């Protein structure tokens with residue numbers, strides 16, 4: 001058995017003008033594809049190849065962890081975005097954001113600042129801990145809330161490869177555009193039925 005990169009949930013140019021077809025074709029078609037290829041090479045013929053990807057991430061260390069987590073993080077990230085996204089969350093998710101961050105605007109500001117300040121490569125996450133409390137987690141490289149006993153709700157990839165074709169060095173502009181495509185329905189769904197794939 002080998003791990004298979006999921007289909008992108010929209011066309012490569014579906015998120016334009018936030019992300020161009022060229023930016024997405026490198027990010028999805030080259031970067032994420034390479035993590036799957038590397039992972040499959042590392043676990044070929046080993047028991048790890050039979051585990052669900054999420055379980056492997058929790059157990060693995062070193063290169064297997066790096067490639068497994070990067071494979072999953074991107075699949076999760078694509079689902080966090082939608083050509084029909086943007087706006088604001090509602091219902092239970094909005095209540096939790098208001099409870100734990102004061103307001104949606106304060107949450108956006110804190111998340112954007114954390115993403116802008118994350119030094120080097122990494123991901124900025126919104127995650128729910130074991131007690132259901134929400135937290136912003138800026139994590140380096142492939143690190144994920146799954147490794148810290150928390151469930152991912154939303155993420156933003158701030159590796160340079162995520163934005164350099166479209167935004168060059170301007171990470172804050174990339175972060176600003178992100179809010180126009182966030183798929184709040186998917187984010188809210190992770191509260192009750194966490195993303196597996």
Ligand code: MN
Nearest residue numbers: 031157159162
């Ligand atoms: Mn990436």
